[in-house]
Amino acid sequence: MTGGGLPVALLLPGQGSQHVRMAAGLHPEVPVFAAAMDExxxxxxxxxxxxxxxxLAERPVVPIDHVTRSQPLLxxxxxxxxxxxxSWGVRPAALLGHSIGEMAAAVLAGVFELRDAAVLVLDRxxxxxxxxxxxxxxxxxTPTELEPYLSADVVVGAINAPRQTVLAGPDGPLEKTGRLLREDGFTCRRVPSLSGFHSPMLAxxxxxxxxxxxxxxxxxxRTAVYSAYTTAPLTRADIADASFWAGHPVAPVRFxxxxxxxxxxGDHLLVEAGPGQGLSRLxxxxxxxxxxxxxVVPLxxxxxxxxxxxxxxxxxxARLLGAGASAR
Structure with missing residues (x-):
């Protein structure tokens, strides 16, 4: 099924999209969603x-931005x-995940069994x-504009849009770099994260x-997975390369x-299947x-x-996707 005649591409967000009780309003009122979370x-x-x-807590015991909560819950x-x-009968033509979203995309496409991927996410x-x-x-x-500010510690962690680049690294050097950028007139904001994802510090x-x-x-x-690490559909060689998957936390995301x-x-109906609308804005x-x-349709x-x-x-x-009453 397509949305309004357009092939559907699912966009699956990653670190920075998380928030307390994200999507919890669907549990247990949307049974398919609740069953998948329970799975x-x-x-x-x-x-x-x-x-x-x-x-499900208003005040989680472990902060939502901690890696042991943000990553597995995303x-x-x-x-x-x-x-x-x-479950609505939509058959995506493609999946594109951002950071941990690529692991979710790989499971939805059948690359990994859920039980195996869940264990690998926890190990990560x-x-x-x-x-x-x-x-x-x-x-x-742009990454080019930021080159003078990069170092062995602070690197480009993600290219999210033509003029939205994410830097990553240890707290001290990252704070120093942020001060220099602001002094030079750049607009910066911290991404909700307590880890320097997609930087060598995690190697x-x-x-x-x-x-x-x-x-x-x-x-x-079963469905093409466009990798934000290779910037192309996953190949058999990518899928079989254990070091490719293991290196995701270190490699830059090129969304x-x-x-x-x-x-x-060709044109697509781009459906953001995750918390917030960060990828939709991009x-x-x-x-x-x-x-x-x-x-663009955010869920x-x-x-x-x-x-x-x-x-x-x-x-x-769901109405835009033609699912109607089957949204539940």
Whole structure:
């Protein structure tokens, strides 16, 4: 099924999109979503029960921006929303994940079994939790403009749009870089993260992760997965490369170049299946969206709000996708 005649591409957000009780307004009122969340928590065992408790809590025991909460809960919400869209009869032509969203995309496409991916996500976050404190800084600038400010510690962690680049690194050097950028007139803001994702500072924590990926079965995707790391559809070689998957926390995310590759194949209905509308704001800058030949549909509200707001936004998206009453 397509949305209004356009092929559907699911966009699955990553670090920085998380917030307290993200998508919790859909649980348990939207049974397919609730069942998929429960499936993830069950696959994560005892840690899954702690994750469920913090996800539904107004005041989580572990802060939502901590890697042991943000990453597995983003993975769970992205996956569950993807499953919900599939239950409506929508058959995406492509999936594009940002950061941990690529793991959710890989599961939805059948590359990994959920139970295997859940264990790998938990292994990843346990490793990253032991890394030194770090962070991420979004800057309204191109990577070229930021070159004079980069160092061995502070690097480009993500290219999200033509003039939205995210820097990453240890707290001290990142703070210093941020001060210099602001003094020089750049607009900057910290991304909600307590880790320096997509920077070399996480390389020591990722040692040994490839061995965990190497023993997990993988399959060819049922749906094309456009990688924000390679900026192209995943190949058989990518899928079979354990070091590719294990290196995601260190490698830069090149979301915009990956989006350009996706859109070069034609117009799409771009459906953001995750918390917030961060990716929707980015893709609205794409020329195909600006001229109206491609469209953007977020499944959840732009900002945290009451539970009913989650359901209202989802219902509106379902109508646009032609799902109607099957949204529940």
């Amino acid at each position: 993830v928590f069950t696959a994560m065992g005892e840690e899954g029960e702690r994750l469920r408790s913090d996800w 993975f769970a919400v992205d996956y569950a929303l993807g499953r919900l869209v599939l 976050v346990r490793r990253l939790a032991a890394a030194p404190p770090g962070g991420m800084l979004a800057v309204a600038a 020591p924590a990722c040692r040994g992760a490839a061995e965990r990926f190497a023993v997990v079965p993988v399959r060819a995707p 915009w170049p990956a989006l350009e590759t996706l859109m070069a194949g 893709v609205r800058r794409h020329p195909a969206v600006r001229r109206g030949t491609s469209r 959840l509200p732009a900002r945290p709000g009451p539970p009913e707001k989650d359901r209202e936004t989802l219902a509106a998206a």
